[in-house]
């Protein structure tokens with residue numbers, strides 16, 4: 001039938017797969033871990049891209065495009081960053097019938113592709129800052145459970161790679177980009193995220209420090225890294241000899257950042273807002289914000305109803321609202337309601353004989369089902385107002401649910417209990433890596449180990465003498481912990 005076979009609370013994994021397919025965002029592909037992004041998903045990606053691309057252009061970042069193929073020499077150049085990732089690198093070994101002399105890697109990320117050329121292009125201090133970004137795909141041949149948008153062997157992202165004369169400039173940009181990622185999640189996807197710093201164990205090994213925006217999925221009790229903004233320090237500058245003659249005539253190495261968000265954002269949005277009727281789209285990223293549906297009754301002025309639907313679409317479209325009418329003759333209004341609810345369209349407008357007679361329309365909200373009759377005289381401002389209310393309500397509900405999952409703990413027992421209850425745990429930590437490894441070891445199991453998610457920039461009060469939850473040593477900071485994707 002039309003509806004879902006699984007409910008979000010009873011069978012989250014099956015529910016998710018069904019929603020992304022039935023809403024026509026994803027088509028499963030015949031290669032494991034690869035998915036077809038259909039227009040209903042691609043339109044969300046494009047709306048975010050328009051915002052983010054415009055914002056980085058204000059920051060004087062320029063777009064470019066580097067090859068997808070990586071020569072083995074440079075890929076292996078960065079020893080400690082590549083070692084952990086090597087199993088994920090996909091290689092081209094043949095063309096046609098013949099083997100390639102030297103296998104060629106497919107980019108899993110582009111530091112090693114780009115930085116030999118940064119070394120060539122950056123000569124003097126006038127060549128700085130160099131700020132490039134590319135919108136592209138990357139390939140990581142992962143083996144852990146593939147999930148559309150969340151974990152796939154190929155995904156779309158943007159990767160920014162910048163180089164500065166000073167650490168101060170790099171530090172500043174890291175946080176400017178992180179704020180853009182917060183806006184992507186909170187202003188567009190209506191998802192609350194926490195800005196913070198990754199631990200030494202969880203950070204990008206090739207960098208100096210990693211900041212991230214962290215989201216949380218209440219249904220699975222798992223944290224998920226939403227986007228990352230790394231300061232690479234001078235590590236890659238040393239490796240790839242990216243230096244310049246500074247204004248004192250000395251040779252100096254550049255300070256670099258790299259930052260990315262990916263199509264994973266779309267999966268988080270599905271998981272957070274979706275319900276048992278299917279996808280729920282935040283209006284800001286909805287390709288279609290209003291669907292207008294005629295509700296003819298016997299022969300009561302059917303043409304008048306269809307004309308009113310068309311006129312309503314025109315009025316809303318002229319006001320910049322993304323609206324369409326579903327005038328298909330061979331589907332009932334009820335079928336259409338279910339279909340567009342499954343696709344997550346924020347508002348439905350119904351026009352029947354009574355609405356026509358009263359020069360009004362009935363508006364139904366997808367997020368909470370509220371029905372409101374509004375006069376066609378005030379149509380645009382009322383619909384705009386309702387779209388804003390849907391956007392805000394989705395954020396407020398998601399934030400309330402996420403906050404309800406946060407558990408502040410002081411001891412190991414409280415930590416273990418909260419973990420079992422699928423909580424997002426805030427705990428005082430001594431900031432020792434050995435202790436972090438110990439937490440992973442002690443929580444290993446079929447649900448996956450707990451790990452540190454981030455140390456939030458907004459630190460609660462840490463009373464003198466507070467002990468680390470895991471080691472009992474003097475705590476230095478509050479850190480979020482939990483199972484994760």
Ligand SMILES: O=C1CCCN[C@@H]1CCCn1cnc2ccccc2c1=O
Pocket residue numbers: 081082085086088089108109110111140159160204228230258259260
């Ligand atoms: O996050 C980002 C932001 C954008 C640019 N790259 C950084 C760091 C990527 C870390 N990473 C992640 N998976 C990998 C997989 C295979 C080889 C290398 C890597 C790898 O370096």
